[in-house]
Amino acid sequence: MTRVWNNVADWLDRRNALAGRSMGYVPTMGALHRGHASLVERCRGENEIAVVSIFVNPSQFNDPKDLERYPRTLHDDLALLERLGADEVVMPSASELYPHGYRFRVEPDSKAQFMEGAYRPGFLQGMMTVVLKLLNIVRPDRAYFGEKDYQQLKVVTDLVQEFFIPTRIIACPTVREESGLAESSRNMLLAAEAKEKAACLFWALTTAAGPVEARAVLEAKGFVVEYVEEHWGRRFAAVFLEGVRLIDNVSILEVKRL
Numbered sequence: 001m002t003r004v005w006n007n008v009a010d011w012l013d014r015r016n017a018l019a020g021r022s023m024g025y026v027p028t029m030g031a032l033h034r035g036h037a038s039l040v041e042r043c044r045g046e047n048e049i050a051v052v053s054i055f056v057n058p059s060q061f062n063d064p065k066d067l068e069r070y071p072r073t074l075h076d077d078l079a080l081l082e083r084l085g086a087d088e089v090v091m092p093s094a095s096e097l098y099p100h101g102y103r104f105r106v107e108p109d110s111k112a113q114f115m116e117g118a119y120r121p122g123f124l125q126g127m128m129t130v131v132l133k134l135l136n137i138v139r140p141d142r143a144y145f146g147e148k149d150y151q152q153l154k155v156v157t158d159l160v161q162e163f164f165i166p167t168r169i170i171a172c173p174t175v176r177e178e179s180g181l182a183e184s185s186r187n188m189l190l191a192a193e194a195k196e197k198a199a200c201l202f203w204a205l206t207t208a209a210g211p212v213e214a215r216a217v218l219e220a221k222g223f224v225v226e227y228v229e230e231h232w233g234r235r236f237a238a239v240f241l242e243g244v245r246l247i248d249n250v251s252i253l254e255v256k257r258l
């Protein structure tokens with residue numbers, strides 16, 4: 001049975017009772033999909049206790065409208081986590097995680113100021129700040145992050161090293177629909193037709209000769225392109241489709257093999 005913790009104090013008591021058992025952790029903002037499910041399954045397989053948190057973190061949204069319309073599907077999320085066999089679900093409130101407002105924050109170094117760091121001001125700060133808080137509350141041996149949010153994964157890996165947090169960050173492959181579209185909570189905001197078109201993002205990233213061509217292909221298909229860039233042997237893009245922001249990335253080595 002999955003246990004749900006709505007406040008930090010009760011969870012911390014439970015955490016103490018679980019001391020000595022290996023613990024894996026999947027941080028989420030809810031609106032769970034097959035990508036999250038794959039993280040939870042791996043987490044369960046590699047640890048005695050699988051913990052999931054659900055918290056829509058206001059500090060990582062630079063646009064209040066984006067925060068407001070972020071999908072919230074709590075009932076379905078809890079049913080899915082029960083089916084997946086998650087042991088513990090931690091759902092703190094904003095007033096508990098930010099009791100004095102957004103008083104202290106983690107600042108990434110200037111090397112992180114590109115892609116998401118450049119186009120979503122405050123996103124990396126807010127995300128790192130909440131991940132630091134959550135890791136300190138959950139104290140897991142391993143934490144599972146998807147490669148779809150690759151820059152987030154890199155930054156969090158550096159964060160745990162810099163702050164000597166005894167958690168191993170485990171990178172997990174992006175889960176895709178048959179069309180190639182990367183699973184994302186934001187896909188829920190797309191109408192059926194737009195969702196079909198959204199698959200072109202993966203297709204453009206994997207077939208274009210380079211970022212310039214990928215951008216041209218995406219623009220011709222009607223996407224508003226924020227960036228197409230290459231880093232760490234991967235090709236990244238952020239686009240808007242009917243006002244919904246989508247990101248994806250692929251390994252350049254894999255692209256060349258296709």
Ligand code: PAF
Binds near residue numbers: 027055057127130152
């Ligand atoms: O990837 C997400 O869902 C969020 O950025 C995270 C890691 C749960 C922090 O709020």
